[in-house]
Amino acid sequence: MALLALGLVVWRILSGGTESSEDARAASALTVQIVAPQAQTWPQSVVASGPLTAWQEVIVSPxxxxxxxxxxxxxxxxxxxxxxxxxxxxDDSLRMDLRMQEASVAQASVSLDQATSDLKRARVVEDSGALSEQQLEEYRVAEAKARASLSSARAELDSINLKLKQxxxxxxxxxxxxxxxxxxxxxxxxxxxxxxxxxxSRVEWRPELDARQLSLIQTGQSVGVMLPSGAQVLGEVREVGPTLSEKTGRATVYVSLPTDSAARPGMFANGEIALESKSAVTLPQSSIVSRDGRSYIFLLDAQNKVSSRVVAIGRRQGDRIEILTPIDGKARIVASGGAFLSENAQVTVAPVGQARTSAVL
Missing domain, CATH: 2.40.50.100 (RNA polymerase II/Efflux pump adaptor protein, barrel-sandwich hybrid domain)
Known part of the structure; x- marks a missing residue:
């Protein structure tokens, strides 16, 4: 009888302990790990897209x-x-014109020599009265005409030579x-x-940016351009457009690319303009839950109950994401599995270093 009574007591104790354990497990919806916001210094960038065009085009025409x-x-x-x-x-016809014009120049030169000689003889006898003033004037006019004809013939010869060169x-x-x-x-x-x-051989990337983005851009900033082939080309901001389009409210940024790159005019590419580094409050991307177009995090209170909070997100880098909404640096945030939680749900916090997050069934 003593043994039977002792066995009954032990069974009740064990049975009671099991029920308590099951009740405790039923009260916890999830076993989670927690994280805290982390301040980091991240490089800023502006992502844009645009066409690749020639720096300058030259039209060659005759x-x-x-x-x-x-x-x-x-x-x-x-x-x-x-x-x-x-x-x-x-140039066959021009060379024929050239020979003809050379003959015309020679002929005009001979005519000038003749007119100059006639005028010189007339001036010799001018004082003797053998020639009238009218005759002397005619010789002077003839010499001037011959000189002008030679000048005109030489100009025409120069024109033909220029056409030959062209x-x-x-x-x-x-x-x-x-x-x-x-x-x-x-x-x-x-x-x-x-x-x-x-x-x-210079090609440029020319994305269009709005006024807010444009205020961050300066000449000399580094740019990474991703070509359609998947190759990345490093460039530099050459110039920022001085005016914005009245229709689109955007301005063009001119990015110089290396002449030996695979970039070709007519391509369309995406790129990232590097800005100065800036501090950021970050969390693992797994801690963000997206619902109805919004981003949420789940905060734990002192009793390990969760409450959701809408946050604005910014840059992404690796497996972390920037949180733009102010958060207490000591806040306890569910690291992952938030999609399985509801408001005020009770959770169990996993010990530090325990790499598991599992639902308690």
Missing amino acids: ETGGLRIAELLVDVGAKVERGQLLARLA TRIVAPDNGYVSSKSAVLGNVVNAGAELFRLVRK
Whole structure:
């Protein structure tokens, strides 16, 4: 009987302990780890997107017209240097005009020599009275006309020589050929576009920013541009647009890129402009719960009950996120699993270093 009574007492004690443990577990909705806000110094940046364009484009066109394209020496993509021959126009007719004009100059020179000689002889006999004043004036006028004719002929000769020089279409600066409109054998007009060059081979990224973002941008800031191929190119802010568009309220920022990069005009790229570093209050991204378009954190009180709080979030870096809403530095915040919690839910705080967060069933 004594043994039976002792066994009954032990069973009741054990049974009571189990019920208490189950009640305690039922009161806790989740076992969680807690974190506190952490102050860090993070680099700021402005993220934008925009097209890649040529720093400057150069249109190459003939200065003389009515001539046939006799030779094309470069194609699209070719790198050229200042003064390099790109195309040549047929110059047969101009060379014929040149010979004719050289003969005209020689003829005008002979006429001037004759008129000068006549005027010199007339002045010799001027004092003798053999010639009248009218005759002397005629000799002077004839000499002046001959001199003017020679000057005009020489000017025309210079013009033909210039046109001959202009039959050689050369590159006005270093760069590469971005487009070609010239067709071999085509008769071109003066000013017609034959080639288009990217001057100095320089390409720029030109994103558009609003007034708030623009106030943070300065020349010389570093920029990382992500090309469509996935390659990243490092550039530098060359200039900030001085005015904003009345239609969009945005201004263009001009970012210079290295000439040896894979950037090409016509691409569209995303980029990040680096700003000065700034302090940030951060939490693990796992502590943020998104509901109905808002971001929440769950705070623990002294009794380990949770309450939700709406927060504004900012920059992200690695697995941490910036919290813009002021938070007490000693606040206890649920590190993860907040999506399973409800308002005023009781939780169990896991010991420090225990890497588990599990629902209690």
